[in-house]
Amino acid sequence: MDQQTLVSLSLILVTFAIYIGISFYHRAKATSDFYVASRGIPPMWNGMAIGGDWMSAASFIGMAGTVMLMGYDGLAYIMGWTGGYLLLTFLLAPQLRKYGRFTVPEFIGDRFDNNFARLIAALATIIISFTYLIGQLSGSGVVIGRLLSIPSWVGVLIGVFIIAIYATLGGMKGVTWTQVAQYLILITAYIIPIVFISLQVSGNPLPWLTYGSVVDELGAIDREIGLTEYFAPFDEGSRAQFIALLFTLMVGTAALPHVIVRFYTVSTMKAARWSGAWALLFIGILYLSAPAYAAFSRFTIMNDVVGEPLDELPGWTEPWVNTGLLEVAASGQQGVLTWQDLVIDPDIVVMATPEIANLGTFVIGLIAAGAMAAALSTAGGLLITVSSSFAHDIYYRLINPKASDRKRLKTGRIAIFTATIVAGLLALDPPGVITQIVAWAFAIAGGTFFPVLFLGVWWSRMNAKGAIAGMLGGLLTTLSYIFLAMNGFILFGIEDTGAGLFGVTVNFILVVLVSKLTEEPPQHLKEEAINLRYPEQMTYKDGEVWIDDSSEK
Amino acid sequence: MRKVEKEVADRYFKARVKLIVFLLAIGFSVSFGVVFFAQPIYESGLYMMDMPAHYYMAAQGAVATFIVLLFIKAFVNDWIDKKFGVNESRNEQISGGGHEH
Numbered sequence: 105m106d107q108q109t110l111v112s113l114s115l116i117l118v119t120f121a122i123y124i125g126i127s128f129y130h131r132a133k134a135t136s137d138f139y140v141a142s143r144g145i146p147p148m149w150n151g152m153a154i155g156g157d158w159m160s161a162a163s164f165i166g167m168a169g170t171v172m173l174m175g176y177d178g179l180a181y182i183m184g185w186t187g188g189y190l191l192l193t194f195l196l197a198p199q200l201r202k203y204g205r206f207t208v209p210e211f212i213g214d215r216f217d218n219n220f221a222r223l224i225a226a227l228a229t230i231i232i233s234f235t236y237l238i239g240q241l242s243g244s245g246v247v248i249g250r251l252l253s254i255p256s257w258v259g260v261l262i263g264v265f266i267i268a269i270y271a272t273l274g275g276m277k278g279v280t281w282t283q284v285a286q287y288l289i290l291i292t293a294y295i296i297p298i299v300f301i302s303l304q305v306s307g308n309p310l311p312w313l314t315y316g317s318v319v320d321e322l323g324a325i326d327r328e329i330g331l332t333e334y335f336a337p338f339d340e341g342s343r344a345q346f347i348a349l350l351f352t353l354m355v356g357t358a359a360l361p362h363v364i365v366r367f368y369t370v371s372t373m374k375a376a377r378w379s380g381a382w383a384l385l386f387i388g389i390l391y392l393s394a395p396a397y398a399a400f401s402r403f404t405i406m407n408d409v410v411g412e413p414l415d416e417l418p419g420w421t422e423p424w425v426n427t428g429l430l431e432v433a434a435s436g437q438q439g440v441l442t443w444q445d446l447v448i449d450p451d452i453v454v455m456a457t458p459e460i461a462n463l464g465t466f467v468i469g470l471i472a473a474g475a476m477a478a479a480l481s482t483a484g485g486l487l488i489t490v491s492s493s494f495a496h497d498i499y500y501r502l503i504n505p506k507a508s509d510r511k512r513l514k515t516g517r518i519a520i521f522t523a524t525i526v527a528g529l530l531a532l533d534p535p536g537v538i539t540q541i542v543a544w545a546f547a548i549a550g551g552t553f554f555p556v557l558f559l560g561v562w563w564s565r566m567n568a569k570g571a572i573a574g575m576l577g578g579l580l581t582t583l584s585y586i587f588l589a590m591n592g593f594i595l596f597g598i599e600d601t602g603a604g605l606f607g608v609t610v611n612f613i614l615v616v617l618v619s620k621l622t623e624e625p626p627q628h629l630k631e632e633a634i635n636l637r638y639p640e641q642m643t644y645k646d647g648e649v650w651i652d653d654s655s656e657k
Numbered sequence: 658m659r660k661v662e663k664e665v666a667d668r669y670f671k672a673r674v675k676l677i678v679f680l681l682a683i684g685f686s687v688s689f690g691v692v693f694f695a696q697p698i699y700e701s702g703l704y705m706m707d708m709p710a711h712y713y714m715a716a717q718g719a720v721a722t723f724i725v726l727l728f729i730k731a732f733v734n735d736w737i738d739k740k741f742g743v744n745e746s747r748n749e750q751i752s753g754g755g756h757e758h
Contacts, residue, residue, distance in 0.1 A: 176695070179715035183688045186720045190684045193727055194677045312717070316707030323709075335712040337695035346692055354688075372748045377734055381727035388724045395716035637670045639738060640748035642661065649666035650658045652751060653744060 112251050112469035119289055119473045123282045145280055145369045151382025154366045156283035157485040159390055161243020164290055164478035166539035169450030172398035177340040180349045182391050188357020193380025198373035199561040199636040208361040209497040215560050217629055218568035219502060224575050226497040228552040229361040233486045234527055236545035239538045241531035244479040246451050247472055249427045257532050264528030267483045268521055279484045286481035293474025294390055297458045297467055301400040315396040318403050325406050348602025355608055356546025359553035362489040373639055401457040414439045420459040424452055451538050491519040543601040544586055551582030551607020555615050564633035570619030578611030669741045676733055680726045687722045
């Protein structure tokens with residue numbers, strides 16, 4: 105074990121000890137602790153926890169690499185994953201909070217008073233969270249694989265084991281406070297390398313201000329070696345694909361069950377709005393940094409690596425070649441390495457850049473710990489969601505409504521453990537790169553849930569049949585398009601990652617048509633929907649609005 | 658419990674919807690709008706913060722705008738609530754622990 109491995113491993117172990125300490129201190133004692141942290145988390149901290157929950161292995165490990173390799177086209181991820189918070193916080197979160205349930209399937213089941221809708225929503229939630237979880241697990245596999253110089257699939261197995269132990273402990277209350285810690289660790293880890301590289305490149309420590317000229321210079325380098333300019337739009341795809349992907353990611357963000365549930369952990373509609381604003385501020389810090397990371401990384405490789413003699417490859421390449429995520433194809437151009445010779449997996453860029461730029465063992469170790477924090481915090485939130493869909497929505501609400509609190513907690517924990525193992529097995533042979541797998545989860549989430557939640561909250565005329573038709577139609581359309589596009593069937597130049605555009609459209613149309621063509625929903629359900637227009641203090645009943653301004657209960 | 662005039666309740670709801678539509682329109686133009694015209698902007702050679710303008714908008718401009726919009730929404734919505742006499746501490750009491758099923 106060399107010095108680097110030791111430093112990285114000890115940093116990871118120290119951060120693990122912190123997380124386990126926190127989740128032990130805040131361990132769940134009741135069901136509401138377990139699922140919604142007793143609804144007492146202040147907005148700013150909740151925002152930070154949302155940030156930790158939200159920023160996954162895809163954001164931390166995958167995104168900068170995707171932007172670096174795809175140039176402008178990769179920026180769809182940056183805008184999509186932040187813009188979704190507008191839709192979520194403006195259109196859904198406060199109303200869902202006022203409705204006051206534990207989970208997304210529970211909202212759908214109760215809002216339309218229909219158990220079949222509840223079941224579909226619970227199954228879709230499990231599918232979405234699983235897809236997303238596979239991305240996280242292959243992410244932690246990349247980290248561990250590199251650290252221990254083992255194939256990344258062995259890394260996946262180790263990652264699964266760690267996550268399973270960790271998530272069964274905490275429940276939502278523990279997870280919320282660990283996520284705050286994980287946010288702080290991952291954001292520090294992400295910012296430090298680019299501050300150093302920014303200093304190296306321009307002498308100014310603020311990467312956000314300095315990388316503009318680097319982007320411009322990258323365009324010039326590309327022109328010189330005969331590539332399309334780094335910042336040229338739609339080089340990797342078409343405008344239609346960019347827009348479809350952007351749409352899919354935004355709508356998916358607003359409809360991901362594990363993100364929505366975070367808004368149940370605050371006290372009121374107002375707190376939900378502020379949580380959303382704080383969350384995007386904290387998330388934005390990383391998303392504004394990723395393009396800088398990408399630009400610096402590409403710049404360093406272009407300047408320090410490309411053009412070096414092939415038989416004297418820099419030391420950082422060997423361990424990465426061993427993990428199978430980097431290939432150096434010797435095209436034999438006078439024995440000199442060219443950009444085209446490097447086959448770089450986007451998932452290694454964030455981890456490899458500090459090594460390439462010689463930032464020292466501590467910074468490299470910090471990145472490893474940050475990447476693990478990102479994968480773990482999201483995996484934690486996802487596992488809670490899978491477990492609540494199963495233990496709360498399916499087991500408690502559908503199978504055994506008389507189950508005791510203790511029995512439900514136990515079912516929840518068993519569900520978490522099983523889910524981790526199954527997702528781990530699936531992640532052994534990931535069907536795409538992290539960013540792509542995660543984009544599918546967004547397509548499925550948006551396609552299944554967004555129209556149903558949006559119309560469910562805003563349109564009182566919507567009924568159970570509309571919800572069921574919309575969810576099934578949206579889910580099927582999205583899944584089939586992903587499958588068809590992977591096998592070469594492409595409509596309007598839109599690839600598998602943009603499948604959400606079709607799913608959402610079909611879902612919207614079905615909800616509206618089927619609701620209109622079938623009977624009106626019962627009066628009390630309509631009133632519950634109209635009631636969501638007003639803050640907690642106001643109640644809509646029998647066509648009248650009442651305000652409760654007494655000071656006592 | 659006190660009844661709220663229908664006209665007042667509608668005005669409250671409309672004020673919030675108008676705010677949402679207005680802010681979403683801004684968010685939509687800085688993201689989808691700029692992407693739609695990315696090619697002409699790229700060809701025009703326009704620069705922002707030392708980089709091509711279409712790249713800047715996608716990498717920083719749009720995200721920064723989203724953050725600002727969310728805070729504006731939270732502030733203005735609080736102001737609307739206040740104007741209509743909504744009391745947040747009462748909201749907290751009423752929502753309490755939510756429904757326990």
